[in-house]
Amino acid sequence: MDDDELTEVLEDAGLSPYQAEAYVALLGLGTASATDIADASEVPDPRIYDVLRDLESKGYIETFQQDSLTARAHDPQGVLENLRSQSSKYLDAASDIEERWNEPEMTDHEVSIVKRFDTVLKRAKELISSAEQQIQLGVDTEQFRALRSELAAAHDRGVNIKLSICTTPDDDIPDGAEIEGTCTEARHRDIPSPFLVLVDRRWTCFAPHQQSVNEYGVLVNDRTHTYLFHWFFLTCLWEIWETVYTIRTPETPTTYVDLRHAVRDLEPILGKGATVQARVQGYETETKEPVDLTGRVVDIDYTGSSMGRQEPVPLAQLAGRITLTLEADGEVYDIGGWGAVLETIEATEITITDVRYD
Structure with a gap:
């Protein structure tokens, strides 16, 4: 590393340009008068005394009187520790920048x-x-x-x-x-x-x-x-x-997290006249308050539906609006699926608790 590079590093570490130049010059001279240090650096003569006092206060050098103001560099251990500390901060900052760039904080939407x-x-x-x-x-x-x-x-x-x-x-x-x-x-x-x-x-x-x-x-x-x-x-x-x-067995209740799958399975059953009891968990579409309802499935409706179908409809045919109607506690609720807007409730889980053919 040449003198100019070392001077730049010392400036990055907190020294002023004049302080860095004077310190690098003094390292080469060993012990020198203020005027010799000014001659060996680009520090103007009127400024050299203030610069040396500032370096002394920072612990880089010591000064003493010998015919004229003379200076010599301190044992550089303290300077080295400071530079290593600065280096560590730069490495930490580099790691943090890389991590933040690779893992941006996720905010809403x-x-x-x-x-x-x-x-x-x-x-x-x-x-x-x-x-x-x-x-x-x-x-x-x-x-x-x-x-x-x-x-x-x-x-x-x-x-x-x-x-x-x-x-x-x-x-x-x-x-x-x-x-x-x-x-x-x-x-x-x-x-x-x-x-x-x-x-x-x-x-x-x-x-x-x-x-x-x-x-x-x-x-x-x-x-x-x-x-x-x-x-x-x-x-x-x-x-x-x-x-x-x-994990599904003939004995376990059938649970759906997608209304479309539930409707596809229920349509043929309802078409055969079955009474279907279900539990619907989700939340109100307007207030976002959670709901947990248990009642009877009285109707299903979707774009292009035809109740009475004996075979499950292909999933692609259920891509439009789809609604399940549930009667619970004397009230009738329109149940929608993921992203429901027009229905009263968006279902997050539907469990078929009972199917009976009268």
Whole structure:
């Protein structure tokens, strides 16, 4: 490092330009008079005395009288500690800048682009750990194992979890014992897929699959954008693929976190004259107050519906407005699904408690 570079570093460390120049000159001279230091640096003669006193007060040098004001550099240990401290601050600042850039803070209604998949995975773990109602995810085997402990904890909390495991022909597939306790239902897609985690109808973590040329991620904190990813999950990662694990048995009540799936299954049953009892959990669309209702399903309606259908309707036909009518405690309620606006209640969970044919 030459004199100019060293001077710049000392200025960064807090010295004025004149102080830095005088100190570098004195290091080369050893012990020197004030006038010799001024000659060896670019400090004007009238300023050299003030500059040397300032350096002495900072602990860089000491001065003494010998015919004229003379100075010599102190043992540089204190200076070195100061520079190392400054260096540490710069390194900390650099690390903090990098971390903030890679992991931007998520605020309400925000979509953020990040550079590294590790950032997306870390955020997915945090969101799964705080999930309250439902999780949908499409992952490969390695990613599933990276999230397994968080998924198991969420499952233990009662969170409804739909897991799509997406593999290449060379990938191994987790067996039932490994999947058990981590999800409500799992399906296998034998085609690679982007990494996708949806949490509580609001949060999305997305990254291209590992064979993609570019590495980036998308973090979403917004119900509308997450709804679009939800339809990608339903149509590409879930609907047509084989179920490899489920907690559902003939004895357990059927629970839905998507009104469209519930209506698709209920339409043929109601068409045959069945009486269906259901529990609906969700919240009022206007006040956002939580609701928990139990009653009888008296009607379903959706764009293009035709009650009396004997076979389940394709999911794509349920993409428009859809409403379930529930009679509970002498009142009639219109129940909508994700993003309901016109209905009284947005359902987050629907449990069929009883089906009877009179």
